[in-house]
Every structure is written in C-alpha cells, then in structure tokens.
Amino acid sequence: MKTTTYKIYSSIAQLPSTWDEVAYENAFLQTHYLKVLEESAPTNMQCFYIGIFKESELIGVALAQYLNLNKLESFGERDKCFKTYIRNFVFRNFGSHALFLGNNMITGQNGYVFNKKIDIKSVGELLNECANEITLYFKKQNIKIHIVSFKDFYQDCSAELKKSAFSKMYEFNTQPNMIFKLLPQWKTNEDYVASFSKKYRDQYKRAHKKFEGIETRELSLDDIISQESRIYELYHHVAKNAPFNTFFLAKNHFSSFKKQCGNGFILVGYFLNKELIGFHTLLLNGITLETYFLGYDEQVQKEKMLYLNMLYNMTKYGIENQFKEIIFGRTALEIKSSIGAEPVVMSGFIYHNNKLIDKYFDKIFPRLEPNLAWQQRHPFK
Template identity: 25%
Template sequence: MQKIATLLLNYQTKNYSHSFFSKIDAISKEIWEDLDCENNRYFNRDFLKSIEKNHSKIQFYYQILFDENNKACAFFSFQIIDFEINNIKNNFEIFIKKVQKIVAKIPFFPSSRPLKILIVGNTFVSGEHGFYIKEHLDKKLVLKEFTKAILQFSNTQNQLKIDAILCKDFKNESLSNTSIFEKFQFKRFSVEPNLVMEINSNWKNFNDYLTALKTKFRVKAKKALQQSSALMMVEITPENCEHQLVKMTELYQKVSSNAGFNLANFNVATYKDLKRAFGENYLLQSYWIDEKMVGFLSGLITNNSLDAHFVGIDYSLNKQHAIYQRMLYDYIKIAIDKNLKIVNFGRTASEIKSSVGAIPQDLTIYFRHKKRITNRILHLFLQRVQPTAFQQKFPFKNTDTI
C-alpha cells in the first residue's frame, strides 16, 4: 500500500509562509477548519479527493498560505499535466503549423515531448476554482506572494520538469487583482467565454420560463421538447453507476473529441465518487431510447448555482431527438425546481446556449513559459488564439429577465 504523502515542501515569503502537499489526505483537519472553505464544494475535500483519486496520470499539488499567527488563510490547487500543442483545434490550425515549424528550429523548445504545464485552477471545470482566499485579506498581495512561491516551486522541483505555468479562468472583475501575474512575465490571453444564465425569481416552474421567451424561441423549445419526448431519463446513483460507466465513457469521448481545446481527458469513473460524496447536490442522469443509452449530463450544485459539467451525446441520434437541446432545458428546469439563482453552462456551444437564455462571461488565462525567449514566442502564438466568434441570441421578451 502506497504511503500517504505528508508535507512536501515549505517556503517563506515576506508576508506569509507556504506549505505544499501532494495529497489531499496530507492536509490536516486543523488546516481545513482554519480555512473554513468547504461550503464551496469546489474546495471541499471530497470533491478534490475524487478528482485526485481517479486521474493517476496527473500530478496533484496543494499550496496552503499561513499568516503571521500560523493560521491557514488561503488555499491553492494545481495540477501538472502533459499537453500536446496539437490538441488545439480551431480556426488557427494553419498558424499553429507555422509556429511548430519555427519552434522546431529552436534547440531548447521541447518539440520532442509534450509541454509539462503546471495548471493553477481546476483542469476539468471552467471558472475560478483554483484558489480560495479569506475575505479579510488583500487579494492582490496574496496573489503576489503566491506567485513568488509557485515560481520558486517550479524552479526548484527539477524532477517534475515543468515547462510552463498556466493560471485559469478569471472573470473581468478579478483582473484588477490578477494583473499582478503580468509583473512576473505571465502573458494574458482570452479563452472561450463561460455561458451563464440567471434564473428569474418569478419563475416557479418550467412553463414560466417558456412563457418568458419570445415566440420564435418558445416555438423552438417546444419543438425540441416534442422531438425529445421519446427520451427516458434515468437518475444515476452510486449503486447503478458501475454498469453504465463504459457507455458513459464512450459518449463522453464523442463530445471530447469534437472540442476545440482540451487540457486533459476526464475519467468518467470519478462520477461514482462525486455522487456518493454529494448525493442530490451532484446531478447525474442518463438518457435512453429503448434499451440504448444515448446521452448523459452531470453538474454540481453549490452556492445557489447549478454548474453544468461534462455531457455525453450520441451524435448520430442528436438531431433527430434533440438530445443536447433537451439537456440544456433540463438544466434550466432543475435549477428552477430547486430555487437556484444561476445556471453556469460552461464553455463551448456558445450560440445554442445563448439561444436558451445564457449570456457570455469573458474569461482570462495567464501563461508563463520558464524560458524567457520561448515565453515571448508563445506569447505571439497565444495572441492569435482568440475565442471563437458566435452570434449571440436574445431569447427573452423582456431584457429584465436576463
């Protein structure tokens, strides 16, 4: 049996001391009590441990900041992955090939192997889920001290062979604080927006949502509901999850292979642990036609928000049975029924998500290669990788609905 890692490393900066851990189980109960962060389920031990347990090819690390009284006051989660630049599929593929030809001539650029990227954030979920900072602290100062420590970590842990650091995904209102990264040669660029929908407090059921739509979008919704009427929904539980995992994995991979940008592949077996840990607060249901699974959806309920996670779709039946569109309406219905305030649909498929009422929320990422010249070259590349343009829809009769 592998011995659980204890404290990995300690660093001291001007205002804080920093401890790094390689396992969630190595972080003491006292530290979690000091942080008092687990009401946000993305910083819950069970959530983090479920991800860590089921992704053995990813190296997980956790950084705790302690104040002058040796009380834990901030938590950072990061992972080290192998990333192939070829995994980016979008309108700039021709440009990517040109960049690859250029960097292949640079002897120190790791063209013969994937980039080892240290990701500050959650590799599998869009949003600011990489760090928790207690409310009374100066966030910009904390991020400055964190950056010093993470750079020291990446520079001294030679066995990890880290090539670059990526900090993700920051909303516009956070940029006044996260701009501190740029003082440490991080390059800033935009990624696909988050699609977020506010649930009107006057909606008591799904019919109220339909009534709020303009005629064109209400007709479209009713057509999709009619097309998908043959779908049978089955709630996935820890007890019935096991025998569905093979098909869920197949359907997830169909969606993942169509994505324009993937940092890493998600292990669908994680759902079993998440469902066991969070019960009704982890949404997981499959869609069937006769005896065949044709889709599934997943999501986490936290802080009055339903966050859509991965879905799986049988694309050969998607158009005929409006599977994906039905999933979007089901997310909305569940949020209304549970009196939630927000549905966070995540990235991708921006146009169809905006057609059901979601609006784009810009996200920013910061990237820094350890080698200065390579960092400049990659900055030129990243400037060209812009979010995919889409035609935003405005489906509600009254703009106050949004």
C-alpha cells in the first residue's frame, strides 16, 4: 500500500493513455462506455474516474458517481403508501446528496478492475480514501455529502471487506441480482425450449401466440436518433412506475450509447402496425450479456405479454451468440426466474456522515426498503 497511490479525474480527456488496457476485462470501465456517461449521464449525476497506480504504473481503475436527489422529479410512483411517503421525506431531507463508489446505473461488481494482483483489503482502503477525497471536494463547494455507498459486491468480496476496510459500515442486501447461467449444450433456442418442463413450455408457447403481429428488429444509430423521443417516452413510463429511482436517463442516452459503443450496444425495437410500442437493450461485456433499460406501451404489454417475450428474446440472443451468462438485474424477480434466471445475493456498504444517523443506520435503512415478496420458479425438467 505504501507505493500505491490514486488520482481522481473529472473528465475522460484527462485519463491516462493506458486506461483501456487496465480496464480490458470490464466494458463498463472502458473509455467508450465512460464517454456515454460524460455525454448523457442523468441530469442529477456527476461522474468521477479513479486511476490507481503502483509507483508510476496504472494498475487499476474505478468509477464514482455523485447523485443529487433533490433534482429528481420522482423517486418512483408505483407504491403509493405511507411508508413510501416517509421514505421520500427521509431521502429528500437527510440523504439527498449521495456518493456511490461503483456504478449506480447497472447491476453487478462493475465499480473497479485491476490488471495486477491486489488484495481486497487494500481495494477497500483505496475506495475509502477516494470517497473521503470526493466528499471533501464537495464540502469545498458548500455541498455536504449525506450518504456514501460502496455498491454491488459478490459474497466472497463482501465477506473480506467486512473484516477489514468496511468493518464499521452497515452492510445491506437489496433485491438479488438475477443471473442466468446458459448451459453449454444449448446450441439453439430450440434446445433451450426443449429443456423446459411442460408447464413452462406451455407458458413459452402461450406467450409466443400472444406475440403474433409484432415485428422486432435491431435499430441502427440513425433509427435510434429518429425514434429518440418515442424511445424515451416508453422508457420513462416504465422508469417512473418503478418502486424506487435515484435517477432518470438523459433523453439522448440511447443514441449516445450506440454512437460510442457501436456493436457493443444493441437496441431492439418492437413494432405493432409500424408504431414503436416497446424496446429492450443489451450490453456485450466479454462472455457476459448484460440486459439494460427497456420500455413499453402498458396496454400492449398486457395484451401481448410483451415483457415476457422480451426476456425470451434476450435469452435467445445470448444462446445463439454463445454467451456464458446473462445478467438480468434486480427487477421483476419472479418472472425472470420463470425463464431460468436465478437469484445471486450481492452486498453493498453504506454510511451516513451524520454520526447520530449513522449510529442507527441498521434500524433506519431496512425501513426505507420497498417490501418484496416473490416466489422463485424452477422452469426446467
């Protein structure tokens, strides 16, 4: 640790020339993705890029995001109850300035990567130091960071962090990450469907029957630009009806993504009578296929089982293009398990800069989480 240092950057133009070599294993820390954030991050988000050096050699890169929740139009409109009102009040007044070490826009351990071996204890210490420096940066601008969170660690990492650098922080587990490990014997979509038990094969057939009349096609950059307003309208409908939001995407986010990432970003449109009524997006990250944001017309979704068909289509793409796994993220757990995804627990660590609030965070935080009851499905024979 004595010879390990870090530097925090606020612009992609400032990054060291070897950044992408170090970030090779994770597309979400490479500059083409970071440029998407720089061009089209949510309006309430500011990104920081962290270079970690061994003497003068860049050996690790990380991402931090500041969120001003006061700029949000809504925290989510689906659950209208007293608990939701209290949660919103607490966040507005005691947690509106939040700093995340990691990427709050995607699910998974995508906050840092190293190309040289480094122990997890040192990683935690470095992330802590970076959080303190960014907090001080905002303090000098008369902005007090309320909450600092280190997000999305798999259980082996979180266990080590809990023993060392994050030992005094509150560890939380929100909804699990739904991950679908694709079996190597599935060479075609037909192989996948054949592995269902009768109940879930019937579900697949019923969904496809409902889907008749809808055309799907991958959209080019020009297509996305021409449909940008409609794409955003469909996304925004789904996003604002989520149980909880900390940001809303910028209106140019999807065209910026396609422009910067090219074939690494896929947007598939769903058309009924030549009108765009839904879309889903995919991010290609090595052997992993990551699902991203989607949107749909609520009425068509109900009539055509549109969301379920999107899940089947994303799975088909993963199988046919020989990905090893699909990251489906944290929402709609039960329906995702019905197509084969399984829950993987991920931990985050969090503290409040008000010592009194932080002392009771283990009591406060669980009361702010939306209630979740779901039944895991087991679709295969």
